Amino acid sequence: MNKIGQMAPWIGKEERDAVLEYLDSGGWLTEFTRTRDFEQMIASYVGSKHACVVSNGTVSLAAAVMALGLERDDEIIVPDFTMIASANAVVLAGAKPVFADVNRSSLCLDSNLLEEAITDKTRAIMHVSLNGRCPDLENIVALARKRGLLLIEDAAQSLGSRYGGRHVGVFGDIGSFSLSPAKIITTGQGGALVTDNEELHNRLLMIKDYGRPQSGVDYHAAMGYNFKFTDLQAVIGIEQMKKLDWRVNRKKEIYQLYRDLLQGLSQITFVDTDLQDTAPWFIDVLVEAEREPLAEFLKAKGIGTRPFYPPIHTQPPYAHVKGNFKNAEYISQKGLWLPSSSFLTDADIERVCLGIKAYFTQ
Numbered sequence: 001m002n003k004i005g006q007m008a009p010w011i012g013k014e015e016r017d018a019v020l021e022y023l024d025s026g027g028w029l030t031e032f033t034r035t036r037d038f039e040q041m042i043a044s045y046v047g048s049k050h051a052c053v054v055s056n057g058t059v060s061l062a063a064a065v066m067a068l069g070l071e072r073d074d075e076i077i078v079p080d081f082t083m084i085a086s087a088n089a090v091v092l093a094g095a096k097p098v099f100a101d102v103n104r105s106s107l108c109l110d111s112n113l114l115e116e117a118i119t120d121k122t123r124a125i126m127h128v129s130l131n132g133r134c135p136d137l138e139n140i141v142a143l144a145r146k147r148g149l150l151l152i153e154d155a156a157q158s159l160g161s162r163y164g165g166r167h168v169g170v171f172g173d174i175g176s177f178s179l180s181p182a183k184i185i186t187t188g189q190g191g192a193l194v195t196d197n198e199e200l201h202n203r204l205l206m207i208k209d210y211g212r213p214q215s216g217v218d219y220h221a222a223m224g225y226n227f228k229f230t231d232l233q234a235v236i237g238i239e240q241m242k243k244l245d246w247r248v249n250r251k252k253e254i255y256q257l258y259r260d261l262l263q264g265l266s267q268i269t270f271v272d273t274d275l276q277d278t279a280p281w282f283i284d285v286l287v288e289a290e291r292e293p294l295a296e297f298l299k300a301k302g303i304g305t306r307p308f309y310p311p312i313h314t315q316p317p318y319a320h321v322k323g324n325f326k327n328a329e330y331i332s333q334k335g336l337w338l339p340s341s342s343f344l345t346d347a348d349i350e351r352v353c354l355g356i357k358a359y360f361t362q
C-alpha cells in the first residue's frame, strides 16, 4: 500500500526544464533578472506595489522588524501559538517578542486578548494568519491604528488566501510569506516581503544587500546583511507561481472533501474556515480524544500526520515567559495536521478518512 505523507513538495517537469535552461544560459546563479520577474509576479498576485524576496521566511520577518526601525526594548506582540520562527525573527532583529493568547476558534490573535498584552513599550503587532485564516484582521488593523502601533503580517502560510477579497499580507505595514518546501508553492527555501510603502521597500532592499543602496557599489548607507535570493530559485518560483491558482482551488477542494467525509464524527472538530477566501495550506483538525493513539493508528496504515506546534512559552528559549495562554495550550494539545499535499487524490483522502473512522469505531 502506498504511503500518504503529511506533506510533500511538488516540483514537476516545468521546474526541472526551467532550471536546466537557466543553467545552460550561463547565469550567475545569484539574484538578478529572474528574481525581479518572480518578485513582480508575487506583487501582482497579492496586489501590493512592491515585493522583495529573501533567503527564507524567518529572515524576511527579521528584515521587516529592522526596516520598521524596531530595536532593543521595543516590544512586538506575537501570538503564543505559531511556528516559532515568528518569535525568533523578532529576537534575531534585536527587539522583544511579547506573547498574546490566541482565539480557540480561529487559532489566530484575538483583538480583545491582544489589547491586554499592550504595554507602553509595545511598538508593533505581528499578526500570523495561521493556515490562511485571519477572521479578526479588520479589528486588529483598527486596534493598531488606534494605538499607534505598526502591523507586520506574518503570512508565511497564506499565499493564496484572502480576507474580504484582498490578499492576506497587504493589510499591515509589511507582509511576509514563506516559500519553504511544505508551503503551497516552494523554492526550496525563500521568503517574500510585500508593502505599498516605497521607503520601507527601499530599506528592505538595503538590509538584504549589506546596507548598499546600489548593488555592486561598495558604499553602505545603512546596517545590512546578506539575505539575498538566487535566480536559480527564482526560475523554480516562476513555474510554481503559474501553478498557484490551480493549487489554491485544489487546497479548497481537499479541505471540503475532508469536511464532508468526516462530518458527524464527534471526535473531530474543524476550525471555522471560509473557503471563499481561505486556501488552507494544512488540513488542521482538533481531536476531541487522545491524539497520539490516533496518530499511531494512522501511521501503522501508512498515513502521516503531525501534531500542532507547542505553545511558544513552553519551548526552552522562552521558558522565562509567564502568562495565561490557555487557548494556545488547549489547541496545541488537541491539534493534528492531516495529509495535506496538493497532489493528494480524492481516493487518498477517502483512505485517510476511513482510517480515522475505523480508529473511532474499533
Ligand SMILES: Cc1ncc(COP(=O)(O)O)c(C=O)c1O
Pocket (backbone or CB within 6 Å): 056, 057, 058, 059, 082, 083, 085, 086, 128, 154, 156, 157, 178, 179, 180, 189, 190, 191
Ligand atoms: C507562521 C510562520 N512564520 C514563519 C515561518 C518561517 O518561514 P521559513 O521556514 O521560510 O523560515 C514559518 C514556516 O513555516 C511559519 O509557518
